[in-house]
Amino acid sequence: xxxxxxxxxxxxxxxxxxxxxxxHDGENILSIKGDKxxxxxxxxxxxxxxxxxxxxxxxxxxRQPIERxxxxxxxxxxxxxxxxxxxxxxxVQKLYGQNALGIYLGNxxxxxxxxxxxxxxxxxxxxxxxxxxxxxIDQLPHHVVCMHLFGHMLRIPVPDVNRTQYMLIIGGNPxxxxxxIMTAPNMRxxxxxxxxxxxxVVVIDPRRTETAEIASEHHFIRPATDVLxxxxxxxxxxxxxxxxxxxxxxxxxxxPEIERIATFAKDYSAESVASITGITAVEIKRLVKEFCEAxxxxxxxxxxxxxxxxxxxSQYLIMVINIVTGRLDxxxxxxxxxxxxxxxxxxxxxxxxxxxxxVSKLPDFNGDYPVVAMxxxxxxxxxxxxxxxxxxxxxxxLSTPNGEKLDKALSQLxxxxxxxxxxTETSRHANIILPPVSPLERDHYDVTFNGFAVHNVAxxxxxxxxxxxxxxxxxxxxxxxxxxxxKNAPFATKVERWLTKIFGPKFLLDQGLKRGPYEGINLKKLxxxxxxxxLGPLQSMLPKALKHKDKQIHLNVDFYQADLxxxxxxxxxxxxxxxxLIGRRHVRSNNSWLHNSHRLVKGKSRCTLMLHPxxxxxxxxxxxxxxxxxxxxxxxxxxxxxxxxxMPGVVSIPHGWGHxxxxxxxxxxxxxxxxSVNDLTDDTLIDQLSGNAAVNGVPVSLEAVPLEVHKLETAxxxx
Ligand SMILES: Nc1nc2c(c(=O)[nH]1)N[C@H]1C(S)=C(S)[C@@H](COP(=O)(O)OP(=O)(O)OC[C@H]3O[C@@H](n4cnc5c(=O)[nH]c(N)nc54)[C@H](O)[C@@H]3O)O[C@H]1N2
Ligand SMILES: Nc1nc2c(c(=O)[nH]1)N[C@H]1C(S)=C(S)[C@@H](COP(=O)(O)OP(=O)(O)OC[C@H]3O[C@@H](n4cnc5c(=O)[nH]c(N)nc54)[C@H](O)[C@@H]3O)O[C@H]1N2
Ligand code: SF4
Ligand SMILES: [Mo]
Numbered sequence: 001x002x003x004x005x006x007x008x009x010x011x012x013x014x015x016x017x018x019x020x021x022x023x024h025d026g027e028n029i030l031s032i033k034g035d036k037x038x039x040x041x042x043x044x045x046x047x048x049x050x051x052x053x054x055x056x057x058x059x060x061x062x063r064q065p066i067e068r069x070x071x072x073x074x075x076x077x078x079x080x081x082x083x084x085x086x087x088x089x090x091x092v093q094k095l096y097g098q099n100a101l102g103i104y105l106g107n108x109x110x111x112x113x114x115x116x117x118x119x120x121x122x123x124x125x126x127x128x129x130x131x132x133x134x135x136x137i138d139q140l141p142h143h144v145v146c147m148h149l150f151g152h153m154l155r156i157p158v159p160d161v162n163r164t165q166y167m168l169i170i171g172g173n174p175x176x177x178x179x180x181i182m183t184a185p186n187m188r189x190x191x192x193x194x195x196x197x198x199x200x201v202v203v204i205d206p207r208r209t210e211t212a213e214i215a216s217e218h219h220f221i222r223p224a225t226d227v228l229x230x231x232x233x234x235x236x237x238x239x240x241x242x243x244x245x246x247x248x249x250x251x252x253x254x255x256p257e258i259e260r261i262a263t264f265a266k267d268y269s270a271e272s273v274a275s276i277t278g279i280t281a282v283e284i285k286r287l288v289k290e291f292c293e294a295x296x297x298x299x300x301x302x303x304x305x306x307x308x309x310x311x312x313x314s315q316y317l318i319m320v321i322n323i324v325t326g327r328l329d330x331x332x333x334x335x336x337x338x339x340x341x342x343x344x345x346x347x348x349x350x351x352x353x354x355x356x357x358x359v360s361k362l363p364d365f366n367g368d369y370p371v372v373a374m375x376x377x378x379x380x381x382x383x384x385x386x387x388x389x390x391x392x393x394x395x396x397x398l399s400t401p402n403g404e405k406l407d408k409a410l411s412q413l414x415x416x417x418x419x420x421x422x423x424t425e426t427s428r429h430a431n432i433i434l435p436p437v438s439p440l441e442r443d444h445y446d447v448t449f450n451g452f453a454v455h456n457v458a459x460x461x462x463x464x465x466x467x468x469x470x471x472x473x474x475x476x477x478x479x480x481x482x483x484x485x486x487k488n489a490p491f492a493t494k495v496e497r498w499l500t501k502i503f504g505p506k507f508l509l510d511q512g513l514k515r516g517p518y519e520g521i522n523l524k525k526l527x528x529x530x531x532x533x534x535l536g537p538l539q540s541m542l543p544k545a546l547k548h549k550d551k552q553i554h555l556n557v558d559f560y561q562a563d564l565x566x567x568x569x570x571x572x573x574x575x576x577x578x579x580x581l582i583g584r585r586h587v588r589s590n591n592s593w594l595h596n597s598h599r600l601v602k603g604k605s606r607c608t609l610m611l612h613p614x615x616x617x618x619x620x621x622x623x624x625x626x627x628x629x630x631x632x633x634x635x636x637x638x639x640x641x642x643x644x645x646x647m648p649g650v651v652s653i654p655h656g657w658g659h660x661x662x663x664x665x666x667x668x669x670x671x672x673x674x675x676s677v678n679d680l681t682d683d684t685l686i687d688q689l690s691g692n693a694a695v696n697g698v699p700v701s702l703e704a705v706p707l708e709v710h711k712l713e714t715a716x717x718x719x
Contacts, residue, residue: 009461091389103139106394114475151547153350171304224697296332459532
């Protein structure tokens with residue numbers, strides 16, 4: 001092709017930061033492949049990378065603001081849209097008070113350099129305390145544990161997967177998710193390499209996942225009982241004499257409360273937790289022995305342990321297990337990344353429970369209330385009730401528990417605005433939707449995920465395509481709104497906003513790089529290295545990584561010990577006949593928003609109810625048959641996929657589906673609608689210690705839909 005050009009950048013869809021090579025002709029994308037010269041990902045990509053093209057070209061993607069009118073959606077100009085949004089916000093706040101305006105920040109914000117560096121301007125100009133984000137249905141426990149122990153919510157150590165000899169994965173499925181709080185492209189290869197060097201990969205999961213399939217060993221665990229397994233493991237570590245003394249354990253030596261950990265789990269023998277967890281005492285003891293005897297080892301837990309009733313205590317125990325066995329800050333253990341732009345040095349340490357939500361009295365974290373509190377704040381009358389709402393890059397109707405309730409709550413608001421590409425299940429309630437540019441039209445440096453990378457790297461990619469005249473970046477929208485809403489901002493803030501407006505967020509990036517730990521790494525240098533720069537394997541960072549003033553690790557034992565009462569109650573009241581619902585991810589999906597790419601959704605429906613043959617038989621359910629799944633909050637009808645991948649008594653439905661709601665405008669997604677698992681998950685089922693949602697381990701009942709009824713319904717829906 002005459003005008004063919006090649007552009008290198010980083011895929012922003014998930015946390016793995018894969019390098020991509022995009023061939024284009026200046027206007028159209030010709031191909032997207034893995035960039036073999038990217039030192040971090042070395043050519044690896046997953047099937048989603050090519051969806052960047054689909055997203056860019058998607059005719060359903062909004063290119064201009066739209067306003068909801070009596071005659072449907074109408075395109076309006078940017079100045080008019082921004083003025084109307086500012087006026088709508090001001091009118092809500094004037095009538096009902098500053099906090100009557102809520103804001104939700106969704107996951108894609110953290111994948112977007114411009115948003116990450118400018119969202120503070122939007123937040124400060126709104127002056128509302130009613131903030132929510134996807135964090136509280138995700139990694140909140142990691143932040144709280146690291147804030148307590150290391151002194152900053154973002155000082156999160158990650159598995160040194162490239163060098164470990166033993167990896168214990170609890171409730172993570174990196175072969176589908178490509179890793180989380182562990183930025184590590186090509187986990188399949190990394191785990192294969194680990195095994196090839198005589199190492200061991202052990203997976204604990206209620207489902208025999210793609211990761212479990214290639215692991216050395218997999219154990220089913222009853223959902224939301226990980227806390228018991230972890231307590232028993234900690235107990236066994238001391239019982240078998242594996243706890244490393246402070247003389248031979250750098251991290252323990254920095255933790256004044258370490259002696260108290262010896263008795264923390266004393267009431268939890270392997271025998272006492274075996275029947276509830278489903279893992280025998282013999283196996284628990286062997287797991288501990290092998291973990292402790294391995295030359296290097298790391299215990300890692302993700303969504304499956306974080307987003308359940310004991311998420312925070314479980315993540316604490318994971319950290320403590322790594323510490324007492326001498327695995328923290330050691331090669332092949334859990335290590336601190338050293339990113340070129342270190343957000344730890346550019347943000348506050350975080351706090352838990354400074355305030356509590358009005359209705360459900362749940363603690364805030366770093367100024368955000370838990371998402372499970374959001375719908376009640378809109379529905380329950382009284383001073384402080386939410387009357388207006390800004391949804392920034394989120395789809396909480398599909399992604400948060402009891403989505404149906406939130407759906408209703410949003411429909412009652414006085415004013416709502418969404419910053420989104422699409423008319424989604426959530427943004428369809430907005431008065432105005434402000435669409436940002438596509439990921440290929442923005443400059444990118446991963447300010448977030450370099451902080452969780454398993455190897456230190458730095459890479460900057462300028463926008464591939466210039467944005468069109470009628471388009472705006474997320475950061476421009478943030479600044480435009482701030483300008484309108486915050487006319488009395490301090491002079492210094494105004495100057496920063498003005499400079500950002502002129503030079504773009506890359507100017508802030510350059511400052512961050514220059515303040516960072518690597519001499520000579522700046523924007524100019526990154527511009528000269530389009531594949532990225534290798535900054536070497538993870539290094540020992542203790543004690544300098546610690547942000548507490550005393551440079552010590554604060555184990556905060558009292559706080560976590562208090563939660564053991566809840567664990568005792570759970571054990572005493574345990575009902576093992578209850579069917580429990582868990583989630584799942586698929587490599588061709590990304591939360592709720594890549595289902596409008598034909599190549600990602602084609603083929604057999606993936607939105608199915610997985611269940612074990614035994615469970616299916618007990619409930620009289622056949623493979624492929626429709627099943628009514630009900631929980632405390634609602635029910636859905638979904639096709640059964642009978643498979644021994646699932647533990648008996650457990651069922652699994654992926655999240656992010658349910659595009660059949662009226663008013664959604666994503667044709668391909670609508671044609672592959674599925675149902676939303678979050679119409680079953682319960683906004684009152686939470687981790688009480690952190691306020692985090694619990695979407696794993698939701699009690700449900702199943703009812704086979706008689707085949708005749710099913711046929712009738714299908715016939716009607718086709719009529
Ligand atoms: N049951 C259950 N629920 C879950 C989970 C689960 O495992 N099970 N996982 C949870 C997790 S981990 C997460 S992170 C959340 C995600 O929850 P959310 O962040 O609420 O939802 P997303 O599905 O990521 O939707 C993101 C929206 O942002 C838009 N968007 C994408 N990129 C951009 C951008 O650059 N700018 C703007 N302005 N908009 C953009 C998309 O079109 C989409 O509508 O879901 C959670 N929900
Ligand atoms: N393809 C794809 N990639 C993604 C995403 C996506 O939607 N699709 N989302 C991205 C986001 S926002 C995130 S946060 C990450 C998440 O990354 P991961 O945490 O790796 O994601 P999941 O696949 O949800 O893995 C959770 C695992 O926990 C298991 N599990 C469920 N309940 C329990 C339990 O009680 N105990 C134990 N031990 N295990 C349990 C599930 O069976 C599942 O295998 O993925 C990111 N990457
Ligand atoms: S794993 Fe896939 S979606 Fe994630 S960054 Fe790599 S190519 Fe993109
Ligand atoms: Mo997430």
